[in-house]
Each structure stands twice: as C-alpha cells, then as structure tokens.
Amino acid sequence: MKPAEIRAIVIEEIEEIAPDVAPVSIGDHEDVREALDLDSMDIFNLVAALHERLGVDIPDAAAGQFVTIGGATSWLAEHGKC
Amino acid sequence: MGVFTMPSLGADMAAGTLVEWLKAPGDIVVHGDIIAVVETDKGAIDVEVFEDGEIGELLVDPGTQVPVGTALASINGAAGEPADRPTAPELLSSVETPLAGDSIREALIDISAIPPAQRSRGELRVSPAARQLAGKNGIDPAKLRGTGPSGAVQLADVENAIEQPGMVATSEANQAPDLSAMRRAIAAAMARSKREIPHYYLTHRFDISATIDWIEQYNSERPPPERLLLGAALLKSVALALTEFPEFNGFYRDDQFVPVEAIHIGSAIAIRGGGLAAPAIRNTDTLSLSELMVKLRDLVARTRRGQFRSSEIGDPTVTVSSLGERGVESLLPVIYPPQVAIFGFGSVQEHPWAEHDALAIRPVMTATLAGDHRANDGHRGALLLRRIEALLLQPEEL
Numbered sequence: 001m002k003p004a005e006i007r008a009i010v011i012e013e014i015e016e017i018a019p020d021v022a023p024v025s026i027g028d029h030e031d032v033r034e035a036l037d038l039d040s041m042d043i044f045n046l047v048a049a050l051h052e053r054l055g056v057d058i059p060d061a062a063a064g065q066f067v068t069i070g071g072a073t074s075w076l077a078e079h080g081k082c
Numbered sequence: 083m084g085v086f087t088m089p090s091l092g093a094d095m096a097a098g099t100l101v102e103w104l105k106a107p108g109d110i111v112v113h114g115d116i117i118a119v120v121e122t123d124k125g126a127i128d129v130e131v132f133e134d135g136e137i138g139e140l141l142v143d144p145g146t147q148v149p150v151g152t153a154l155a156s157i158n159g160a161a162g163e164p165a166d167r168p169t170a171p172e173l174l175s176s177v178e179t180p181l182a183g184d185s186i187r188e189a190l191i192d193i194s195a196i197p198p199a200q201r202s203r204g205e206l207r208v209s210p211a212a213r214q215l216a217g218k219n220g221i222d223p224a225k226l227r228g229t230g231p232s233g234a235v236q237l238a239d240v241e242n243a244i245e246q247p248g249m250v251a252t253s254e255a256n257q258a259p260d261l262s263a264m265r266r267a268i269a270a271a272m273a274r275s276k277r278e279i280p281h282y283y284l285t286h287r288f289d290i291s292a293t294i295d296w297i298e299q300y301n302s303e304r305p306p307p308e309r310l311l312l313g314a315a316l317l318k319s320v321a322l323a324l325t326e327f328p329e330f331n332g333f334y335r336d337d338q339f340v341p342v343e344a345i346h347i348g349s350a351i352a353i354r355g356g357g358l359a360a361p362a363i364r365n366t367d368t369l370s371l372s373e374l375m376v377k378l379r380d381l382v383a384r385t386r387r388g389q390f391r392s393s394e395i396g397d398p399t400v401t402v403s404s405l406g407e408r409g410v411e412s413l414l415p416v417i418y419p420p421q422v423a424i425f426g427f428g429s430v431q432e433h434p435w436a437e438h439d440a441l442a443i444r445p446v447m448t449a450t451l452a453g454d455h456r457a458n459d460g461h462r463g464a465l466l467l468r469r470i471e472a473l474l475l476q477p478e479e480l
Contacts, residue, residue, distance in 0.1 A: 018386070019234040020212060020354055037354050039406050040311055041382050048306040060301035060309060 001080060006054075007073040013049045014069075017042050028070030043067060056080050084133045084157040090150045091122050091395045092267075098122045099147040100154060109137045111157070116391065118154065122267075129392040135159050208235040213388065215240045215355075237355060264357040275419050279334075280455040283414050286467040288475075289435055290447040296477040313349075313404055314375040316427050318480045319473035320402055321345045321367035327466045329458040330451075331399045333420040339457035348398025348418065349378065351385045360418060361390045362398035371480050405429050412448035422457035425470075426450035 007028075014023040014032065021036040032038050038046075047063050050056070050072070056079060058066075065071035088098050102119040111117055116128040117137070138156035142148055208216070208228070212235050216226075228235035275281075293315055301309040324331045324345050332341040345367045348360035363369070363377045384390065403415045404427040412428035428448040435444035449470060453463045473480065 017383075018354065020236055020386075022236070022238060033408055039352075039408070041313070041379065041406075044306075044309070044311055045379065045383070048309075051306040058306055060298065060306075063306075 001077075003073055003077045006076045006080070007069060009053065010046075010050065010069050010072045010076070013046055013053065014038075016049065017045045023069065026069070028073070029068050031067050032069065033067055046072075050076065054080060083138065083159065084135060085153045086117070086131055086155040086157055088120070088148050088150050088152045088154055089129060089392050091120070091127055091392055092271075095122055095150060097147055097149045100142050100144055101126060102144055103140055103155075105137050107137050107139060111135060111137060120392070126388060127390050127392055127395055131157065133157060208388075212237045212240045262357065264353070264359070268357065271418055272416050275416050279417050279419060279422075281417060281452050282455050282460050282463070284451045284453070284460060284463050284467055285412055285414075285448055286450075286464075286471065287433075287446055287448045288471045289437070289444040290430055290474070291445050292475045293477050294430070294445055300477075308372065310371055310375050311378075312430070313406070314371050314378055315474060315477055315480055316404055317347055317349065317363065317366055317378070317402055318369070318371055318374055319470050320400075320425055321347055322473050322480070323466055323469040324400065325367055326469065327458075327462060329462065330423040330453065330466060332422060332457075333399070334422050334454055334457050335420050339422060339454075342399045344399065346397055346399045348401040348421075349381065350401060350403035350415075351382055353386060359385050359390065359395070360398060360401050360403075361385055361394035364393065364397075371477075400424070402427070412450055414450055415452050417452055417454055422454035423463075424452050426452070 011023045014021070014036070018036065018038060021038075023032065023036060026032065026035040033043065043063065043066060047058050047066050050066075051058050054076065056076060058075075058079075062075055062079075065075045088100075091098065099121040100118060101121045103117070104119065105111060105115070105117040111131050112134045113132055115131050117131045118129045120127050120129050135157040136159075138158045140155050142152070142154045148154070215237060216235075226235050226239050229239055293312065297310050297312060297315065328341045328343075329339065331345055332339060334340075344365055346362040346364045347366040348362045350358055350360045352358045361381055363374065363381060366374065369377065381394070398418070398421065400421055401415075401418050401424045403413060403424060405413055407429055409429040411431055413426040415424040415426040417424045426449070428450075430445045430447050432443050433446040435442050435446060437444075449467055451463050451467050453460070
C-alpha cells in the first residue's frame with residue numbers, strides 16, 4: 001500500500017473516532033492531541049482501529065508515534081504487511 | 083401489570099420530553115431493553131425498562147414533555163405468569179426519589195428551548211458540538227447536509243449554515259446569550275452544589291511508577307484492543323476502596339445521608355467544544371480491569387455521540403474526574419449533588435522524589451478528594467485516599 005493510501009486511512013479512522021473534528025485541516029507533524037483536542041482514549045481507539053483494519057500488530061511501545069498523522073503513516077508504511 | 087414512567091435522569095431533572103418510542107404495543111420486552119428515547123437537558127437518552135413483559139398501551143405521544151414519574155406506557159406481565167421482579171428496580175427506586183422544594187424549582191430550566199432530538203437517530207448523526215451550536219442558533223440539524231463520516235453533521239456544517247441567510251431563527255433565540263442545554267444543566271447542578279454542600283478538600287501525591295510499569299508490561303503482551311489505560315485502574319481502585327468507606331458512596335437527601343450498597347462510579351467525560359457529562363459504570367467494584375476498560379471505551383464513545391442510557395445517567399453514586407495526560411498537576415472538583423464525594427486525578431508528571439535518603443525522578447500523581455462534610459469527615463477521607471493509593475500500586479491485585 002502506498003503511503004498516500006495509508007495516510008487516507010489514518011485520516012478516515014480519526015474522523016470515525018471523533019466525527020466532530022476535521023483532521024484534513026492539520027499538518028502531518030502536528031500533534032493531533034493538541035490540534036484536534038484528542039485524548040489518550042482517542043489515541044487508544046485509533047491504534048486499535050488501525051490494528052483491526054490493516055491487520056498490523058502495533059506494539060504498545062510504538063503507539064507514541066500515532067499522535068501525528070505523519071508518524072502513524074510512516075510507521076504503518078514501514079511495518080505493514082502490504 | 084407494570085407501569086413504565088418518565089425516569090429521573092439526574093438530580094436536577096424535573097421533566098423530560100418523549101422523543102421516540104422504540105417498541106410498540108404487543109412487543110415483548112425484558113429487563114434492560116431500550117424502549118424509548120427521552121430528551122432532557124443532558125441530551126437524548128436511551129431509556130431502559132426494568133421489568134419483563136409485554137408492552138400494553140403507549141400513554142404519551144412523541145414530542146410531549148411530562149414531569150418525572152408520569153406513566154408513559156403500561157407493561158403486562160409476560161405469558162400469564164408474573165414476571166420475576168429483578169433486583170434493580172428496588173435499587174433504582176431508592177435512587178430515583180423525586181426531588182423536593184428548591185431542587186425542583188431550580189430544575190425547571192427552560193426545557194422548551196432545547197432543540198428536539200432528531201426523530202430517527204439511525205439516519206441522522208450529529209456531533210455533540212454541532213448539536214450545541216445548532217441549538218444555540220435555532221437551527222434544526224436535520225435540515226443540514228452533513229459532511230462527516232456517514233453523513234454526520236459536524237461543527238463546520240453548522241458554522242456554514244449560520245453564515246447563510248434564513249437558516250438562523252431570528253427573534254428571541256438570538257436576543258439573550260442562550261446557554262446550551264448541557265451548560266444550563268451543569269450550571270444548575272454546580273451552583274446548587276456550591277450553595278448547599280460544605281465541601282472539604284484533601285490532596286495526596288504519590289509515586290505511581292509501580293502502576294505505570296505494570297500496565298506497560300501488561301500492554302506489551304496484548305494486541306491493541308485488549309490493552310489498558312491508567313483510567314481503568316483508577317476507577318477500580320476507587321471502587322474497591324469505597325467498599326470499606328460506605329459514608330462516601332450514596333446520596334444526601336432530605337437532610338440526611340443515605341448510603342448505597344452498590345458502587346456505580348460516574349466518570350466525568352469532557353465533550354469536545356465544551357461541556358461534560360458523568361455517566362456511571364454500574365457495579366464498578368465487581369468488574370475486572372479488562373471488563374472495566376471495555377465499558378469505559380464504550381461509555382466515552384457514546385457520551386461524545388450524545389447517547390447515554392437512562393441507568394448510566396440517573397444513578398452514579400460517586401464521581402471520578404481524571405485529567406488524563408494533557409492536563410495539569412491536580413484538580414479540586416465540585417461534588418455532583420446529591421452525591422457526597424468526588425475524586426480528582428491530575429496528570430502524571432515527572433517530579434524530583436525523595437526516597438531512601440536520596441533524590442530520584444519519578445512519575446507522580448496527585449489524587450484529590452472533595453467530600454461533603456454533612457456526610458463524611460477529613461480523617462476518614464485521608465484514610466480513603468491512602469487506601470486508593472495502596473490498591474493502585476498493586477495493580478496485579480485489581
């Protein structure tokens with residue numbers, strides 16, 4: 001899967017978790033917790049949703065990278081099966 | 083024959099509007115089924131039934147506002163034999179005593195100003211922030227085109243609508259700064275709390291590394307959906323500690339404290355864009371950490387979508403407010419009447435920490451207890467906070 005496709009999936013899942021925010025409007029390296037007011041429960045749900053959708057096992061230690069859209073995209077591009 | 087009545091969904095509710103029937107006459111219902119949607123100042127709430135039977139007559143039409151306790155429907159005992167009465171109704175009836183005097187007058191905030199919930203919630207999704215802004219501006223979210231996932235109406239859609247002529251209701255709606263329904267509910271409950279409850283506050287700082295290390299280890303062995311957040315451990319340790327301190331779990335009503343045996347901890351959940359709600363996880367002390375985590379995830383998600391169940395919003399016996407990772411060191415929370423205690427947990431922060439005559443850097447948490455001095459005292463409150471710390475630092479026992 002191309003990084004652009006992964007990125008689109010990350011944004012989709014953020015929208016699913018928090019339908020009232022607009023992740024398309026923020027930069028790839030902005031912390032979504034600050035920019036979109038997401039909390040640790042939202043990040044937990046994002047990691048769980050991406051794990052289920054993409055079938056990638058995301059270790060807890062890597063979850064820290066999922067607080068930016070860019071960080072999540074590049075981790076998944078590097079470690080994903082596809 | 084049983085009667086299904088307008089439930090009291092919180093200390094400050096005097097009336098509610100029946101929005102939608104989800105069951106029809108002749109439908110068989112069992113304890114816990116959601117049979118109606120009621121709009122209150124806390125938003126649209128799914129209301130459960132507490133007995134088994136067959137729906138008889140529907141006595142109130144959708145769109146009607148009625149006082150708490152009004153009969154909404156009759157329920158006939160199932161299949162000729164009297165339905166086993168589950169234990170919950172006794173508990174709930176003690177919880178849902180109608181309010182007296184002042185509380186009712188105060189609770190009679192202008193419910194007619196609250197926008198009605200959408201009729202078909204399956205088809206129309208509206209984010210809480212969007213609903214709030216729409217209500218403030220007299221806009222019906224059902225008339226907007228949602229641009230969110232599955233066509234959900236988002237804040238931006240409402241903002242766009244406000245800029246279009248003709249969408250905003252003119253006249254009274256805009257004259258006074260109309261606080262949203264949720265804000266009014268918070269205002270009523272918190273003002274009553276500060277007026278009536280003699281609060282005292284205790285704070286306790288402790289090294290939480292044992293818990294954090296344990297959760298890290300636990301999570302490293304499990305796939306993402308089965309992992310834990312610190313919040314689940316906080317709820318469980320408070321619940322277990324409360325079993326030994328009954329004077330902190332229950333309600334202060336009619337000039338006396340009435341302890342409640344079951345421990346239903348309300349979790350203060352912030353709504354993005356403003357407001358909060360504190361629905362309960364029932365029987366918190368009996369759930370394992372993993373069960374608690376599943377319930378907490380579900381509750382946060384539904385609260386932010388504005389979907390509570392009546393049993394969650396109506397009967398928390400005590401509340402926990404946790405600031406999470408982006409908060410500040412500590413909070414001094416305000417008790418939700420008629421409860422008599424609320425616990426606050428600040429963000430975990432690294433601090434210099436004296437230990438074995440040496441200085442170390444440790445993750446430190448500050449726990450706070452606000453107690454109602456009419457029901458409990460600082461000495462026992464301090465023992466309670468220490469007990470919570472002890473339980474929290476042995477997470478494998480939780």
